[in-house]
Amino acid sequence: QVQYEMIVELQDDAPPGFLNGELHIITNESINLKVPINFIGKVIPSLVISPEILALGSVAAGEEVEKKIFVKAQIPFRITKIETNDPCLSIEGGNEEKATQILVVKFKANGVLGRHECQAVIHTSLGPSALGNLTAVASVEDQR
Numbered sequence: 001q002v003q004y005e006m007i008v009e010l011q012d013d014a015p016p017g018f019l020n021g022e023l024h025i026i027t028n029e030s031i032n033l034k035v036p037i038n039f040i041g042k043v044i045p046s047l048v049i050s051p052e053i054l055a056l057g058s059v060a061a062g063e064e065v066e067k068k069i070f071v072k073a074q075i076p077f078r079i080t081k082i083e084t085n086d087p088c089l090s091i092e093g094g095n096e097e098k099a100t101q102i103l104v105v106k107f108k109a110n111g112v113l114g115r116h117e118c119q120a121v122i123h124t125s126l127g128p129s130a131l132g133n134l135t136a137v138a139s140v141e142d143q144r
Contacts, residue, residue, distance in 0.1 A: 016045040048072045049132040056138035059109040071101040071132055078125045086118040089136055109140040116140055
């Protein structure tokens with residue numbers, strides 16, 4: 001009987017989520033020229049935002065709503081920068097080095113009525129590959 005040791009590595013840019021597939025080992029045996037090996041796994045991102053989509057609900061024009069999100073990693077980190085695409089959205093917190101950060105998300109409704117879908121990118125001390133993306137959704141309504 002022959003044994004082989006094999007090392008299989010996942011590419012750095014593999015997307016988070018479940019994966020499954022089949023590897024094929026090519027041999028020089030005439031009977032088993034190709035040996036299939038099934039695999040399953042889960043790619044866990046280096047940074048997890050919970051929730052990734054934040055429902056802020058209905059907000060009267062001129063009012064502010066506040067909610068919290070969690071940002072988690074395997075090792076302690078700090079939030080280094082937060083970018084948003086809408087001035088109505090602000091996110092605070094993450095100054096201490098911890099494996100789980102609680103951030104406060106604030107949405108100050110301007111005079112533009114209707115659905116607002118704001119995006120935020122959360123940068124961390126874990127490096128450029130450890131970014132978190134948040135979508136915050138609010139419905140701005142008349143003050144009446």
